[in-house]
Amino acid sequence: MIATYSFFNHFFQFARVSFLATCICTSLTLPVIAETETSETDLVAEMTKQLVCYPLELLDINKNRPILATRELCLAVIYHERGAHPLWVSPEGPGEKAYVILDHLKKSYEHGLDTSNYEIERITELWHSTQLTDLTELDALLTYNLVKYFHDLSYGQLKPHEANPELFPEAGEENFDPIKAVELSLASEDLDALLNLLPPQHQHYDNLKSALTRYRQFSDLGDWPPIPPGMTLRPGENDTRVKLLRKRLEMSKDLPLPLLTPGEEVYDTELEKAVIQFQKRHGLEPDGIIGKQTLAALNVTAAERVDIIRLNMARWRWQAHDLGDKYVLVNIASFNLKAYKDGGANRILDIPVIVGKLQHQTPVFSDSIKYVDINPFWNITPSIARDEELPELRKNPYHLTERNIRLFSSWQHNAVELDSTKIDWHSVTKSQMSGYKLRQDPGPGNALGKIKFVFPNNYSVYIHDTPTPNLFNHTQRDFSHGCIRVSDPFALALFVLDDHKNNWTVEKVREVYNQTSRKVIRLSDPLPVHITYQTTWVDKDGTIHFNSDIYARDEELYKALLK
Secondary structure, three states, X not given: OOOOOOHHHHOOOOOOOOOOOOEEXXXXXXXOOOHHHHHHHHHHHHHHHHOOOEEHHHHHHXXXXXXXXXXXXXXXXXXXXXOOOOOOEEOOEEOHHHHHHHHHHHHHHHHOOOHHHHOHHHHHHHOOOOOHHHHHHHHHHHHHHHHHHHHHHHHOOOHHHHHOOOOOOOOOOOOOOHHHHHHHHHHOOOHHHHHHOOOOOOHHHHHHHHHHHHHHHHHHOOOOOOOOOOOOEOOOOEOOOHHHHHHHHHHOOOOOOOOOOOOOOEOOHHHHHHHHHHHHHOOXXXXXXXXXXXXXXXXXXXXXXXXXXXXXXXXXXXXXXXXXXXXXXXXXXXXXXXXEEHHHOEEEEEEEEEEEOHHHOOOOEEEEEEEEEEOOOEEEOHHHHHHHHHHHHHHOOOOOHHHOEEEEOOOOOOOOEEOHHHOOHHHOOHHHHHHOEEEEOOOOOOOOOOEEEEOOOXXXXXXXXXXXXXXXXXXXXXXXXXXXXXXXXXXXXHHHHOOOOOOOOHHHHHHHHOOOOOEEEEEXXXXXXXXXXXXXXXXXXOOEEEOOOOOOHHHHHHHHHOO
């Protein structure tokens, strides 16, 4: 599982609980309590009776599932550690921290979470009861839902990973330790402040949280009017749908208050500007024409947009919660790279990128740029060599030499160079092809262009230049094998190196950049890079954007998380 970094990690390392006893919870010996504390004793006794006994062999059956996924097991583990003492209630009722827990559970919707997941209705029913069974049930409910809330805000919910671990490997944390969450909560002098630090602490998450409130208001007001289908609508034309179009764009703040009379049905210049603004916000061709794609985007309801925002807030909880003081952020879904300083307060770069095709999807993860490789070699991956280069070589034995690609006998350091034009490629199997090393020398035709930015990872993904800049003219830019091609590599190099210890000035970087020999610059301080998949985000001026779901992940995540 891709590592996630949250406030939670600063306090402890997660590990699965070791069980040494053959049965926990119901086999506990009650503590000796003074006669004046009989009611407390009764609470402990009642709590012990309610907890489920878990023999060691049953724990073994559950060991491959997260403790959090089995309610009875989770509670048994927690209360075993605490001697079956209630944690949040006393004979007099809920304590101060119980009120804090309930308040946060009720406000979980602000984070796009479903409040029904946290049993608030039942907790509220039990809140004022003084019956022992109700008090112990209330304590258990507060405990279990607290640790669920703790986990869900820190790592995202487990549901997506359980539904599709291949598509959502980073969702949730299987080794989450509920005991540590409880201990941290009990030890905290300010539980409210502690819980407020659980979600991501950066502007990208906070801005979506604000947008969620705004779009819920749109939905509550009855949504915007749907635009009926019809002929393509172009600027200058008259159409009865123009009035609805104006109303729709006014509600989403793309169009200022109308200057014309309500009866106007002409598609004028003012409305065209608003449509172009809408198209830019939705990753569409900004041509001002209401065609099928623009009409479909206009008719997505506010309630549907609310769900999309909730899905993307969940995605942020899967990734690093502290992005760093200086960092690079790539959004696959928006084909965009942004670079920030001062903890995200200052956006330095905002440039287009090319990402992986549907069959070669760019992965989501966080890492750190370790070095910059100027005039790099391109070591062709075995999969590309096997699936793409071999078929071309069977057609043309000069396929490699024509592109300055050299062939080596293996990937070992002592491999010998071979003449690719002398090999009978029809007799070479795909397996044998994977054993060859193919390396393209630096030069004008190099597939990586002039520069690449390397953050070693299990996906063999990096950011690099490209010799085909014309592809950046497309609105949807999914053309690569998974790596990220950047439109302005020189600007990114300046950002990455601007505070490097060897004083890489613009002139110094340009001098090396214009040379033909290879130069590797290792960073004294690795630079955080976060590759995300956000189909909605908020720009620095507060404008919310929605983009196409190029890998069709929203629907799958919706099924797993919200449906």
